[in-house]
Amino acid sequence: MAGSHPPLPPLRPRPIDRLLEPVQEFARVEAAGGILLLACTVVALIWANSSWAQSYHDLWHIPISLGIGSFRISESLAHWVNDGLMAVFFFVVGLEIKRELLAGELASPRQAAIPVAAAAGGMAVPALFYVAVNLFGGGEGMKGWAIPAATDIAFALGVMALLGKRVPLSLKVFLTAVAIVDDIGAVLIIALFYTGDLSWIALGVAGGILVLLIAANLMHVRSPVVYGLLGFVLWAAFHESGVHATIAGVLLAFTIPSRFRIRGAEFVSFGRRMLDEFEQRGGNEDDIMSNFVRQVRVLAMEIACEHVQTPLQRLEHKLHPLVSFFIMPVFALANAGVPLGEGIGAALRSPVSWGIVLGLVVGKQVGVFACTWIAVRSGLGRLPAGTNWRQIHAAGCLAGIGFTMSLFIASLGFGEGALLEEAKIGILGASLISGILGLILLRASSAAPGSGQA
Secondary structure (H helix, E strand, O other): OOOOOOOOOOOOOOHHHHHHHHHHHHHHOOOHHHHHHHHHHHHHHHHHOOOOHHHHHHHHOOEEEEEEOOEEEEEEHHHHHHHHHHHHHHHHHHHHHHHHHHHOOOOOHHHHHHHHHHHHHHHHHHHHHHHHHHHHOOOOOHHHOOHHHOOOHHHHHHHHHOOHHHOOHHHHHHHHHHHHHHHHHHHHHHHHHOOOOOOHHHHHHHHHHHHHHHHHHHOOOOOHHHHHHHHHHHHHHHHHHOOOOOHHHHHHHHHOOOOOOOOHHHHHHHHHHHHHHHHHHHOOOOOOOOOHHHHHHHHHHHHHHHHOOOHHHHHHHHHHHHHHHHHHHHHHHHHOOOOOHHHHHHHHOOHHHHHHHHHHHHHHHHHHHHHHHHHHHOOOOOOOOOOOHHHHHHHHHHOOOOHHHHHHHHHHHHOOOHHHHHHHHHHHHHHHHHHHHHHHHHHHHHOOOOOOOO
């Protein structure tokens, strides 16, 4: 989760720091990623409904080709965003899933029971709402059944952050765990139901690369360059295979090592010895450029700091800002621009739009709350410490913010055309309603006495 950076030692101020300070302060705010995502959504909507609407359309359809020798991939800019940049997004999602399975809220069956139950209900019930609406509406939009099953954790946690410490940390952890289980479900849905004609040769290449990645993990290879190069080939193979290329990001993440090379006690002992030698060999001198012994001790501490962390931790920490402050905003800019003039009228008559709205706004809160209640009453687990049933209900409403993943699944299900536009309007409207409703309920529930666990 965001907002847990350790304090830094006193640093000498630089002239550039005065310029960077506002940006750094913004980045430290827990809701910053959601705020930027919202801003890009608004920009996309304004741009797509302005007199420059054609330039918006033309920009994302610019053809771009990349390749080596005779192998080339030629796609539109929007396609590179949705298949390329989003593969990095799914890679970080995969890292988060692996971390949670190893040492987080999903590490034991009892810990995982409640968020898994909540996520299962939060995916199944909205999908049922959507299917029911579209069956009565003629069934044209049935390929979008998975759209309301998704949850956008950035927006949901951003809304929670607006209330600050009034929201218990345990509730944020619960919603994060629900969203991660939701992501697992979304990845499986994309792999199983949104796959085109398969190329077995490309799948064979992908399988061979995956074996090499697993072998690198078993041999304790820790260099991100090795995994990055093999990961790119894995992505290219999936792109040509018919299975959506973003699945490569999740599979790559599961091969990233999660082992450390130095134990905590050894790190503390070694670090103290290096610091002592650093102090003894330098006297009162501040400059270490001319002090070779001090330079060696600093390098040794740097290597030790790297080895006491796992590659999984380092990559997740380094890539999270890239995803939050670049990839997701660019995705929103490329996908949220929908003409609202005639589009709203069409959406109001569309089973696709109504299925999404009912699924995200009603289905999510019903599914999350009901399945959590059943899991608690049946003894599978307990409510997160310090939370009450009203807060669980509010969290279920916030889970109805399906923005990023819902837009992504909509683009897979409908490609381009009227149904995609109707789906986008439904997603934007439902996410807005869910966010406002969740904020109101969360504000009221945070002041409510009692835990409601009886």
